[in-house]
Amino acid sequence: MANQVRPEDESFSVVVCGKKGHGKSTVCNALLGSDTFPVGTPTETAGFGEVTKKGLRIKVVDTPDISTEDTKKKEKEAEVAKWKEFVSPEASCLLLVIRSDAPYTEEDFVAYRQVRRFWGKSSAREKLVVVFTCSEGQDVEEVGERMEAESPKWIAKVLTDSGGRYIVFKGKVGASHIIFKGCFIERGYGVVE
Ligand SMILES: Nc1nc2c(ncn2[C@@H]2O[C@H](COP(=O)(O)OP(=O)(O)O)[C@@H](O)[C@H]2O)c(=O)[nH]1
Ligand SMILES: [Mg+2]
Numbered sequence: 001m002a003n004q005v006r007p008e009d010e011s012f013s014v015v016v017c018g019k020k021g022h023g024k025s026t027v028c029n030a031l032l033g034s035d036t037f038p039v040g041t042p043t044e045t046a047g048f049g050e051v052t053k054k055g056l057r058i059k060v061v062d063t064p065d066i067s068t069e070d071t072k073k074k075e076k077e078a079e080v081a082k083w084k085e086f087v088s089p090e091a092s093c094l095l096l097v098i099r100s101d102a103p104y105t106e107e108d109f110v111a112y113r114q115v116r117r118f119w120g121k122s123s124a125r126e127k128l129v130v131v132f133t134c135s136e137g138q139d140v141e142e143v144g145e146r147m148e149a150e151s152p153k154w155i156a157k158v159l160t161d162s163g164g165r166y167i168v169f170k171g172k173v174g175a176s177h178i179i180f181k182g183c184f185i186e187r188g189y190g191v192v193e
Pocket of ligand 1: 018019020021022025026040041133134135136169171
């Protein structure tokens with residue numbers, strides 16, 4: 001993979017969604033290479049951060065879990081509208097975080113379905129990339145094998161929606177890095193292709 005400097009005006013915008021406590025803010029911080037979003041405390045409303053790495057402007061939106069029972073429909077609509085506003089004219093990518101250090105639970109699917117509903121089904125599918133957080137000790141193949149061997153049906157559905165795009169995230173191992181859509185973003189090291 002060779003380093004590639006991009007034109008100044010190019011931007012890449014990412015909305016990070018999923019169940020609370022599953023690593024959204026951690027993934028956002030890794031993308032930004034900073035501690036912009038508080039980790040370990042619930043996010044009440046969406047937050048925005050941006051950074052320019054090697055000429056690529058990266059915009060990141062951290063979101064609250066909108067699947068909780070006490071979140072009303074109108075609040076969900078307003079939240080998702082805010083996410084979209086942050087990345088206007090449109091998101092490059094919708095990252096769905098799912099923890100892979102514990103048995104997968106249906107709650108992740110509920111969280112995803114809520115986002116998909118309020119985001120818009122076809123757009124959500126087009127932009128979806130699943131991030132398996134807490135993947136220390138597992139490599140990409142191992143996570144894939146585990147999904148095939150023991151994962152519930154809903155994971156297969158989510159991965160069908162994402163067109164099979166998923167990444168593994170190891171937030172606690174040295175320089176965390178994220179790979180998506182041919183783009184490799186490494187904490188502290190910028191963007192390479
Ligand atoms: N070991 C490990 N811990 C992680 C990872 N991602 C998140 N965490 C931890 O999981 C907890 C919840 O993370 P947070 O980003 O606040 O989740 P959020 O509520 O979805 O924003 C925190 O204690 C993080 O340090 C990861 O990839 N590996
Ligand atoms: Mg958070």
